[in-house]
Every structure is written in structure tokens, then in C-alpha cells.
Amino acid sequence: MTSTANPGPDPDQHRRVRAGVGFGFGAYAIWGLLPLYFVLLAPAGPYEIVALRVLFSLVFCLLxxxxxxGLRQLLRVFRDGHTLAALSVAGVLIAANWLLYTVATTTGHTLEASLGYFINPLVAILLGVVVLHEKLRALQWAALGVGVLAVLVMAVFYGSVPWLSLGLAFSFGFYGLVKSRIGSRYPALVTLTAETATITPLALVAMALLGVRGEVTLTSEGPGHFLLLLAAGVITAVPLLLFGAAASRLPLSTLGMIQYVAPIGQFVLAVALFHEAMPPERWVGFGLVWIAVVLLVLDAVRAPRVPRLPKRPRATRA
Incomplete structure (x- = not known):
């Protein structure tokens, strides 16, 4: 009589998971360090940076x-009217997100950008309730309540509503909602290329207007500046490719926890390098948001015990 040995852990699966964690950290680390890149682009303004990011991203993605x-798949998208319409909306939303992020990081408001991406998971939960009529677990309700309290604290005690943060969180939240409706019918790079193509006319108009006003710095600040702006396409596409590789190897709960690498990096840069002000009331607001984040992480740790559909929508960060 022969006995069947119990197979041990699959080494190939372990390698996939380790690679996925590395890809995920790489993607979010690049997104967390983006403020440094935008600072290097001075004297280019946010509108020129975003317009060139759109144009050069399209060129890089097409290459x-x-x-x-993968060009045949891109042509399929342009023949799919419903998908193309959704990607056009997604393109406008991600362009707005890029613009708000660039304005924040080039005008001394990197802390608000960091806060926006800490709040973003809470906005995603809120949209799930309001738009998709999803039911929340207790920890998610608690996190949402603490997040709302944090915004109120900042509005009342800090003296102003964090509009940049909310704009970043909601623009990316709605972007993710639109992309989730598309699902995984097309690879992430294909949908990014298509949505970037839909907003390319806006980028061309913006560059034309900036040129008329004499505010284009692409060719007026030397070869180093030109190459830095040219790199916008790579800076946009590379973390997306890393993110896509991570998303195909990791559970969503794991990827959801890695996402906080980006706002943590932005926060450290803002405080330690850019010396942005952190008065006590702002610490209180951030502290409440971090409590909400901890609640979400605890919920994510418990979530795998609850059956869920194996749907994996992908979205693009700033």
C-alpha cells in the first residue's frame, strides 16, 4: 500500500508572491517620490507638466x-463604443487628479496630497455605499466615521476645508469606480493608452495656449530640463506596469495595505525635506486619518475570511 505525501507549499507560488510584493512596493515607492520629480521640473508650471505628461505617456505607451x-487590443477598444465612452470619462478624471496632485506638490502643499491618498480608500468605501449600494462591515463603518471626523477637525480647527485633499481623493475614487465598471476585459496598459489618447486633444490645446502666452519651458531651459520633461511618459507608465504585475500576483487585501507606502513617502518628504507646517491641529487631523487607516488595515486582514468575488479592477495612480 502506497501513501500519498501531503505536498508542501508551492515554491512557484511563493516566488510569485515575493515578486508581487516587490513590484507593489516599487510602484507605490515611485508614486510616493513623485513630489521630488515635480520639484526638479521648475520653472515648468503644473499645466505644462500635466499636458506633457499626457502627450509623452501616450507616446511611451504606444511604443x-x-x-x-498589443496594438490590436487597442484598436478593439476604439471599436467598443461603450468602453471607449467610459475610458473618456476616466481620462478626464485622471487628468484632473494629475493636475491637482501637480498643483499640490509644486506649490508647497505636498502634505495635502499625502492626506488625499490616505483618505482615498475611505472615499472608495463611501462610493461603494452610495453608488453601488454595498454593505459595509463594522470596521469599515468605524473607519468612515473617523475619516469624516478628521475632515471636520481640519475644517474647524485648522481654519479651512482640505479641498486639494478631497479633490484628489474623490477624483481618483470616481476614476476607480469607472475603471471597475470596465473590469479586466483589457490589459491595464491598453486602457491607460486609450484613456490617455482621449484626453490628448485637451493636452494639445493646453500646450497651444501656454505657447501663445509664452509659458512653455520644454525647449527654453536647456537639454537637462527637456529630458526631465520627456521622462514624464516613463514616470507615468513604469509604476503602472509594476502595479499591474503586482495586482496579478497578490490578493487585493495585500495590495491594499501596500498602497499606504505612497502617502507615507509623500508625508515624510513634506515634513522632513520641504519643511511644510504641521501645527497641532493638523497633527490631530492626520492622527484621526491614520486611525481610520489602521481600522481599514485590520478589516483587510480579516476580509479574506469572508467570501468575495475574484474581480480585480485596476486603476492608475498619479
């Missing part, structure tokens, strides 16, 4: 698709 023979 990658050509190399990987």
Missing part, C-alpha cells in the same frame, strides 16, 4: 504596445 504586439 510599449508596439513592442509587445
Amino acid at each position: 510599449i504596445l508596439a513592442i509587445t504586439r
Whole structure:
């Protein structure tokens, strides 16, 4: 009589998970360090930066698709009217998100950008309740309540509503909602290319208007400045590719916890390098948001025990 040995852990699966964690940290680390890149682009203004980011991202993505023979899938998207309409909306939302983020990080408001991405998961939960009529677990309700309290504290005691943070969180939240409706019918790079193509006319108009006003710095500040602006396409696409590789290897709960690497990096840069002000009332507001984040992380740790659909929508960060 032969006995069947109980197979041990699959080494290939372990390698996939380790690689996924590395890809995830790489993607969110790049997004967390983006403020440093935008500072290097001075004297380019936020409108020029975002317009060139759109244009050069499109060029870079088309090159990658050509190399990987993915152009046919891109053509399929343009023949799919429903998907193309959704990606057009997504393009406008991500362009707004990029613009708000660039304005924040080039005008001494990196802390507000960090706060926006700490709040973003709470906004995603709120949209799930209001738009998708999802039912929340107790920890999610608690996190949402603490997040709302944090915004109220900042509005009352700090003296102003954190509009930049809320704009970043809601623009990306709605962007994720639109992309989730599309699902995984097309690879992330294909949908990014399509949505970038839909907003390319806006980027061209913006560059034309800036040119008329003499505010284009692309060719007027030397080759180093030109190359830095040219790199906007790579800076946009590379973390997306890393994110896509991570999303295909990791559970959503794990990826959801890694996402906080980006706002933590932005916060450290804002306080330690850019010396942005952190009065006591702002510490209280951030502290409440961090409590909400801890509640979400605890919920994510428990979430795998609850059955869920294996749906994995992908979205693009700033």
C-alpha cells in the first residue's frame, strides 16, 4: 500500500508572491517620490507638466504596445463604443487628479496630497455605499466615521476645508469606480493608452495656449530640463506596469495595505525635506486619518475570511 505525501507549499507560488510584493512596493515607492520629480521640473508650471505628461505617456505607451504586439487590443477598444465612452470619462478624471496632485506638490502643499491618498480608500468605501449600494462591515463603518471626523477637525480647527485633499481623493475614487465598471476585459496598459489618447486633444490645446502666452519651458531651459520633461511618459507608465504585475500576483487585501507606502513617502518628504507646517491641529487631523487607516488595515486582514468575488479592477495612480 502506497501513501500519498501531503505536498508542501508551492515554491512557484511563493516566488510569485515575493515578486508581487516587490513590484507593489516599487510602484507605490515611485508614486510616493513623485513630489521630488515635480520639484526638479521648475520653472515648468503644473499645466505644462500635466499636458506633457499626457502627450509623452501616450507616446511611451504606444511604443510599449508596439513592442509587445498589443496594438490590436487597442484598436478593439476604439471599436467598443461603450468602453471607449467610459475610458473618456476616466481620462478626464485622471487628468484632473494629475493636475491637482501637480498643483499640490509644486506649490508647497505636498502634505495635502499625502492626506488625499490616505483618505482615498475611505472615499472608495463611501462610493461603494452610495453608488453601488454595498454593505459595509463594522470596521469599515468605524473607519468612515473617523475619516469624516478628521475632515471636520481640519475644517474647524485648522481654519479651512482640505479641498486639494478631497479633490484628489474623490477624483481618483470616481476614476476607480469607472475603471471597475470596465473590469479586466483589457490589459491595464491598453486602457491607460486609450484613456490617455482621449484626453490628448485637451493636452494639445493646453500646450497651444501656454505657447501663445509664452509659458512653455520644454525647449527654453536647456537639454537637462527637456529630458526631465520627456521622462514624464516613463514616470507615468513604469509604476503602472509594476502595479499591474503586482495586482496579478497578490490578493487585493495585500495590495491594499501596500498602497499606504505612497502617502507615507509623500508625508515624510513634506515634513522632513520641504519643511511644510504641521501645527497641532493638523497633527490631530492626520492622527484621526491614520486611525481610520489602521481600522481599514485590520478589516483587510480579516476580509479574506469572508467570501468575495475574484474581480480585480485596476486603476492608475498619479
